[in-house]
């Protein structure tokens with residue numbers, strides 16, 4: 001007996017060239033913020049679909065300040081919330097109500113969304129994920145073997161040590177090193193921790209490390225896509241990403 | 248309507264996963280309230296030239312409570328049409344709207360009646 005959604009998903013995703021997964025072992029390290037920023041800067045140059053796969057704690061609709069929802073035609077069409085930027089969230093269906101789901105239901109939500117969503121014209125999909133190795137990450141590892149994993153760490157020793165283990169799971173499942181984003185969420189920089197062995201090990205355990213600085217008044221930039229693109233440190237981040245040539 | 252997408256996915260499953268087989272049973276879970284007539288019509292159109300026989304069986308949506316183990320059947324009429332519409336697209340929104348009739352928990356498992364499955368006969 002075979003679930004038809006597997007073939008459905010294949011068909012819906014067949015023209016998507018690249019999937020970027022923003023993830024971490026740690027909560028509150030800036031996964032959603034970076035998903036927001038990465039999709040804002042990528043959509044300057046290509047058509048991007050951004051997915052909120054944190055079903056129990058969705059945030060992207062707040063970061064984008066959008067209440068747009070899908071339209072329907074042979075599946076669902078994610079709304080274009082800004083030029084070349086399409087958005088998918090479980091909040092289209094759950095509205096503002098809490099969704100308490102576990103285990104296989106999480107797998108079902110992912111499969112269902114991927115099997116019914118039309119990504120026509122979308123070249124790159126950016127996925128925001130919940131913290132830790134949960135069903136969401138395991139499902140993504142199953143379906144998006146070739147994805148580019150952006151593992152986010154904040155500047156704390158606790159974060160370094162768990163992120164190391166998280167990366168080793170990703171390396172084992174994908175056979176590739178992820179990109180490490182060191183996010184300065186507390187604004188103290190990384191200098192004071194740079195002697196920690198975890199820190200050194202972490203930098204060696206990624207194919208590239210990108211530092212993202214503390215942004216003042218970050219909440220003022222929610223929903224201001226043009227403004228966020230103009231921030232100098234965001235432009236620098238974009239130059240450092242420089243993976244476009246691989247698309 | 249995503250019945251067309253589902254019909255295409257069903258055809259792709261038949262063709263790609265069960266290449267060479269000709270008789271299938273299609274199980275349609277009731278939780279999503281697929282428009283069966285529309286789905287059948289779309290599927291027949293998809294497989295028109297393929298020499299494939301299909302029969303359909305609807306599976307009632309059966310839940311089991313994780314707290315008190317009570318087993319119950321989802322009755323769509325217990326929810327309003329907007330709630331049913333959310334469940335049509337994303338069955339897991341049922342955890343928002345439905346409660347175990349015995350203990351009122353929403354920590355239950357959908358045991359049967361979710362999604363569309365293909366089985367060769």
Ligand SMILES: Nc1ncnc2c1ncn2[C@@H]1O[C@H](COP(=O)(O)OP(=O)(O)OP(=O)(O)O)[C@@H](O)[C@H]1O
Nearest residue numbers: 027028029030031032033131184185213214215218
């Ligand atoms: N570079 C930054 N500069 C300033 N504040 C930041 C930065 N990155 C993240 N933050 C702040 O840190 C908090 C956590 O960020 P965010 O919600 O993006 O993390 P998360 O990893 O997605 O969390 P969760 O694990 O709950 O999903 C937010 O208040 C956000 O505004």
Ligand SMILES: [Mg+2]
Nearest residue numbers: 031032054059
């Ligand atoms: Mg988040």
Ligand SMILES: [Zn+2]
Nearest residue numbers: 312315347350
């Ligand atoms: Zn119960």
